[in-house]
Amino acid sequence: MNSSMSETLEALQKLIEVVAQLRNPEGGCPWDLAQTPQSLIPYVIEEAYEVVDALRSGDEAAIADELGDLLLQVVLQAQVAQDQQQFDLAIVARNITEKLIRRHPHVFDNLAVESVDEVHQNWEKIKATEALSETKLSDQLKKYARSLPPLVAGMKISKKAAKAGFEWESMDGVWEKFQEELAEFQHALQYESKENQQAELGDLLFTVINLARWANLDPDAALQGTNDRFIQRLVQMEGVVDRPLSEYSLDELEQFWQQAKAKLAKKES
Known part of the structure; x- marks a missing residue:
């Protein structure tokens, strides 16, 4: 069953009003009033993972329910920011709308594209022009390391580094690197400190991620x-x-x- 646009907007408005009331110092919820953007971080992560789990299950009711929980986190974060006179949900919605239009010139402008790959290439070019403050490769990779789960970040970092020239000539080179890192990890387990063991394990896992990239597989x-x-x-x-x-x-x-x-x-x- 599909809702009309007016029904959708009405439902969203009701959610916004409910969250605003929960954050109202007069009669609001003590728990919601105590929250900060930082205290809500675990809930954002948890709800995002629960959405992924529901999507994998294919259970339509669970997907709709979990998307609602994630939407609540967006609205709640925006309400907290509004209470602190930083920004509001309108700015959040306007920013993403403008970004979508800007990054889809083949839909909202007259740019002609002939394949999904070409769409992706244009998307990356537009993103690059937007991120003028992130001209260094290291700045871009730091963002992945900060904001993504380690396995997902590893794949993103690997792909970006490869595009910048940090790449093997063939998959044979990746296998050689894997054997090298495996030997170093084994040596560290026998003779080195726990800190070095941890570092070598990370190197080994990063090489496995590169193997997955070369094989067009998703390690996550x-x-x-x-x-x-x-x-x-x-x-x-x-x-x-x-x-x-x-x-x-x-x-x-x-x-x-x-x-x-x-x-x-x-x-x-």
């Missing part, structure tokens, strides 16, 4: 898939045992694991 989605499969296999195992898994031997657990793996593989085929 790959790890999420592995996490999901691991949990699914545990669910299968727990469905056939009669006592806690910790009470079984390693050999028994391995047998249950293989059975669960085969059963799930059969379901997927």
Whole structure:
């Protein structure tokens, strides 16, 4: 069921009014009144991840519900900023609208494009002209490191660095780098400090991200898939045992694991 434009605007206006009342010093909610942009950061992150989880599930009701929770965080952040006389939701909406129009000249202007790749190239060019204060590559990469989860940031940094010339001639070079970093990590585990071990682990993971980039794979989605499969296999195992898994031997657990793996593989085929 699709709402009309007037119904949508009415619903948004009601949400804005409710949030404003929650933040009203006279009769508002003590919790909402105590919030700051910084205190709300964990909720922004949590709600964004819950939206992603709902999208992956394909559950329409869950998607709509989680998008609402994320929208609340946008409206609440804007209300807090308005209360502090910084900006309001109108400025937020106006800025993103102007940005969309500016970055889509093939839709809102007369620029002709012939492919999705060309659209992406134009988008990057426009972004580059907008970020005049970020002329250095390091400034651009710092932004990714600050604002994105490490695995996602690693892929963004890898792609940007490659475009700037920090790239191997072939995937063979990436594999050589992987073997080098693996050996250094193994050496660090045996002979070096915990700090160096951590650093070498990071180098190894970054090289794996580069392997994924060369293979046109998404390391974040790959790890999420592995996490999901691991949990699914545990669910299968727990469905056939009669006592806690910790009470079984390693050999028994391995047998249950293989059975669960085969059963799930059969379901997927």
